[in-house]
Amino acid sequence: MFKIGDFSRIARVSCRLLRYYDELGLLRPEQIERDSGYRYYSAAQLPRLNRILVLKELGLSLDEIARVLDSNLSAAELRGMLLVRRNDAQRALAEEMERLRHIESRIAQIDAEGELSVDDVIMRSEPAQQLLSLRRVVPSFAAARELVRELSESLRALKAKGVLGRLTAIAHAQEFETDRIDVEVGFVLQAELQDPVLRLASGEPLSVRELGAVERMATCVRIGLPERAHLVTGKIGVFLEANGYGLAGPSREVFLQPPRLDRMEESVVEMQFPIAKIAP
């Protein structure tokens, strides 16, 4: 029988840890003196402690470890837990590699440019969404803006119901032409739509389609008129080149503030570019 200090030296763990595990019921001392309250551990408890430490090292929480040890669950169940943990570990590994790559690219950036540039470009993923939209080829940005206005007015009733999410525009054109803009505008749906087919005031029907999930999206917020969009695309371009990505699909513009045609200079738009790694 060892006092807690001796046992902690033997097992090379802290006394606090042992007291904590006692409190959790994870490792109870074999004996506790009535009057002094001293904890006494026996050497026979080392294997249990070691099992705890091993399982902890594997990434299980103390709660899970308690279940593993006490409700002596079957090998199959333990295997299941380990499979879950393996998934976690694989994800964590991938994240850590990404992080490392980011760090190294930032260091390289400092070495190349002498400073860390302003970071307006953010990378994230985007889940799949339902889009209530209309696609057209328009001859000018003004016409596109008019389309947005028309759409907004036609859907005013729906908007009041809170079914409509953010206004989103998608640029389908492969190449950039100022006079033939292939654009899709619509609203993200936040609930199932009741009416089978909705129409513009002009009678043109709107379609509901799924906007696929995008795993990697380079995004940047633009404030002000659409004419300033090239500032954003420039930043995106620099970002892609620096990090070894390329464009991988039609870009989107999401209006984070509901757009007002009379005050477009206050509009807040997030430009989204689906991207993918380029083989190095």
Place this chain on the structure above:
Amino acid sequence: MFKIGDFSRIARVSCRLLRYYDELGLLRPEQIERDSGYRYYSAAQLPRLNRILVLKELGLSLDEIARVLDSNLSAAELRGMLLVRRNDAQRALAEEMERLRHIESRIAQIDAEGELSVDDVIMRSEPAQQLLSLRRVVPSFAAARELVRELSESLRALKAKGVLGRLTAIAHAQEFETDRIDVEVGFVLQAELQDPVLRLASGEPLSVRELGAVERMATCVRIGLPERAHLVTGKIGVFLEANGYGLAGPSREVFLQPPRLDRMEESVVEMQFPIAKIAP
């Protein structure tokens, strides 16, 4: 100017986060209404928020981020911080890979044996230490034990001063021979030694030498007589085979409890085996 809710939707972060960063002084709202206390953010604050998020993603703590942003430190200093972070990330990456390997080997073990075996073997690293020791070839375990007794008695005075750490024995023999045991016994030093040369009662001098650090050590605690050591070596062997390691140096026995020759069956000894990965 946006209220906190709008700004949070624009930046796609939670309100709580914005309030928290305000509290930390990391991102102060551009304006706060006197009477209502409402926070108002401007679009011009998005870049700062984005920088915060990027640096957070790189793994810097909020505290470090505050220093980076406010005491606008030089590119060189930032580079230094990133180098530190890179080291951290590399270590984390290596750990995560190790963890994943361990998890997979445990799963494989369950698949092979139908259950998770008792885990007495622990792997860890050992730092470099100074050892005050004596090396000899003795003809029996009993002689080795006698050597320990002699050493302990000769160093009783030193032990009282608290300079001596744990008693450690090192098995130098390449092959196992019962009648020619090449053993080194000594005490780990916890402080610099004053006397230049210490001697056994018999006059034999003790040497002070550095016990190199070991990156990977498979350890197992043995309780009881040395005759039971083969139980431990068996476990170690199974462990090595299962995880793709091989022996990589002389093994050590560390007496976690000061040994008493009269009650050797109560001795607590950690057996340590330096190991290294075997190319698969």
Place this chain on the structure above:
DNA sequence: GCTTGACCTTCACGTAGCGTCAAACCCTAC
């Protein structure tokens, strides 16, 4: 002007796994 509902405020607790005091009690050796 009043109601209503969405939005905002501060305050405070909870998280995981212990580290780190603090005040008081216990044990053992000289």
Place this chain on the structure above:
DNA sequence: GTAGGGTTTGACGCTACGTGAAGGTCAAGC
């Protein structure tokens, strides 16, 4: 008997927020 080292419980601290609760504000519709 006392000194000093070990032990007890209790409590707070750490990170980066999430999640209420209780109550004040704002804008729209009547």
